Amino acid sequence: MLRQIRDLAPMASIPTSRGRLTENRPLNDLTWLRVGGPADYLFQPADTEDLQAFLRDLPADTPVFPMGVGSNLIVRDGGLRAVVIRLGRGFNGIAIDGNTVTAGAAALDAHVARKAADAGVDLTFLRTIPGSVGGAVRMNAGCYGSYTADVLQKASIVTRQGEIKDLTPEDLNFRYRQTDLPEGAVLISATFEGPKGDPAELHARMAAQLKKRDETQPTKDRSAGSTFRNPAGFSSTGKADDVHDLKAWKVIDDAGMRGATKGGAQMSPKHSNFLINTGDATAADLEGLGEEVRKKVYETSGITLEWEIMRVGDPLIE
Numbered sequence: 467m468l469r470q471i472r473d474l475a476p477m478a479s480i481p482t483s484r485g486r487l488t489e490n491r492p493l494n495d496l497t498w499l500r501v502g503g504p505a506d507y508l509f510q511p512a513d514t515e516d517l518q519a520f521l522r523d524l525p526a527d528t529p530v531f532p533m534g535v536g537s538n539l540i541v542r543d544g545g546l547r548a549v550v551i552r553l554g555r556g557f558n559g560i561a562i563d564g565n566t567v568t569a570g571a572a573a574l575d576a577h578v579a580r581k582a583a584d585a586g587v588d589l590t591f592l593r594t595i596p597g598s599v600g601g602a603v604r605m606n607a608g609c610y611g612s613y614t615a616d617v618l619q620k621a622s623i624v625t626r627q628g629e630i631k632d633l634t635p636e637d638l639n640f641r642y643r644q645t646d647l648p649e650g651a652v653l654i655s656a657t658f659e660g661p662k663g664d665p666a667e668l669h670a671r672m673a674a675q676l677k678k679r680d681e682t683q684p685t686k687d688r689s690a691g692s693t694f695r696n697p698a699g700f701s702s703t704g705k706a707d708d709v710h711d712l713k714a715w716k717v718i719d720d721a722g723m724r725g726a727t728k729g730g731a732q733m734s735p736k737h738s739n740f741l742i743n744t745g746d747a748t749a750a751d752l753e754g755l756g757e758e759v760r761k762k763v764y765e766t767s768g769i770t771l772e773w774e775i776m777r778v779g780d781p782l783i784e
C-alpha cells in the first residue's frame with residue numbers, strides 16, 4: 467500500500483510559536499480507537515495568546531482541524547491534510563462560582579462533573595462521557611436525558627483569524643450531536659450553569675451511572691461510543707400514524723450483525739452499536755465493518771443507519 471500523495475504545507479509557511487509543532491504526526495495514539503494516519507502538522511499551543519497568534523499568521527487557505535481527546539473519531543489510515551490543533555495543559559482549568567462552572571476546552575468531562583459535584587452543582591451527566599469540554603460543546607454531548615445544550619451559558623472560541631469571541635447557545639444552534647461553529651474555530655472554554663444538589667447525592671448518582679455503563683457497554687474496549695444514531699421517526703408501514711423510534715442496537719441485532727468482524731474490527735458482542743478495535747484494526751476495517759452493518763440493516767429492514775462517529779481524513783490508496 468502507498469500513502470496517498472500529499473500536498474504538505476511547506477514548513478516555511480507555518481508560523482513559529484511558543485507551543486509545540488510536530489510535522490507528519492501519526493494520530494492513532496491520540497484517538498480512543500487507536501487508529502489513524504498522520505496529520506500534516508499537530509500544533510499544541512502554549513496558551514490562548516499563542517493559539518491566537520498561530521491562527522492569525524497561518525496562511526488562510528491552510529485547513530485546521532481542532533481535536534479533543536478523539537473519543538468520537540475515526541481518523542482514516544491516510545491521515546489528515548490539515549494542521550490538527552490539540553489543546554493541553556494551558557486550557558484545562560476549572561473554576562466554580564455558585565452554580566456557574568467555567569472549564570477550559572481541554573478539561574475532561576469527567577473532571578468537570580466531579581469538581582462540580584464537590585461544589586454541589588449537578589453536571590453529573592458529563593461523568594460518563596469520556597471526551598473533553600471542547601468535544602462536548604461541539605458534539606452537544608449528552609446522556610441520561612441531559613445534554614450540553616441544557617446547561618451551556620457561553621462558549622469562547624478563537625476564530626480561524628485569531629480573534630477571541632464569545633458564543634451564546636443561540637449562536638451554537640444546538641442539535642442532536644451537532645452545533646454550528648465558524649469554520650476552523652477552536653473552542654477554548656465553556657461556561658455551564660447546573661442545578662444545585664447535595665454533593666454526596668451527586669457523587670452517588672455518578673457512581674451508579676458508571677456501574678450501569680460497565681454492565682451494559684464495552685467500556686474496557688477501544689471504541690468511540692455509539693456508532694450509529696438511533697433511527698428516529700421510522701414507520702415500518704409507511705403510514706404517518708405508525709411512526710416510532712427505534713434503537714440502533716436492536717436493528718443491528720435483527721440484521722444478525724452483533725459480533726460481526728472485519729479484520730481487527732468487531733461489533734461488540736456486549737453492545738451491538740459499539741464498534742470496537744480488538745487489537746490490530748485499521749481505520750478501514752472499522753469504517754468498512756460499519757458500512758457492512760449499514761448495508762445489512764438496510765437490506766433486512768429498509769432502515770438507513772446514520773453514523774454518529776465522525777470519520778475524518780483520507781483513506782490509504784492501493
Ligand SMILES: Cc1cc2nc3c(=O)[nH]c(=O)nc-3n(C[C@H](O)[C@H](O)[C@H](O)COP(=O)(O)OP(=O)(O)OC[C@H]3O[C@@H](n4cnc5c(N)ncnc54)[C@H](O)[C@@H]3O)c2cc1C
Pocket residue numbers: 498531532533534535536537538539553571594595596597598599600601602603604605606607608609647651652653654684685689690691692776
Ligand atoms: C465509551 C464511550 C462512551 C461514549 N458515550 C457517549 C455518551 O453517552 N454521550 C455522548 O454524547 N457521547 C458519547 N461518546 C462519544 C464522545 O465521548 C463524545 O462525542 C465527546 O463529546 C467527544 O469529545 P472529544 O473531546 O473526544 O472530541 P473528539 O472526538 O476529539 O472530536 C469530536 C468533534 O469535536 C470537535 N472538537 C473537539 N474539541 C474541539 C475544540 N476545542 N474546538 C473545536 N472543535 C472541537 C472535533 O473537531 C470533532 O469535530 C462516547 C465515547 C466513548 C468512547
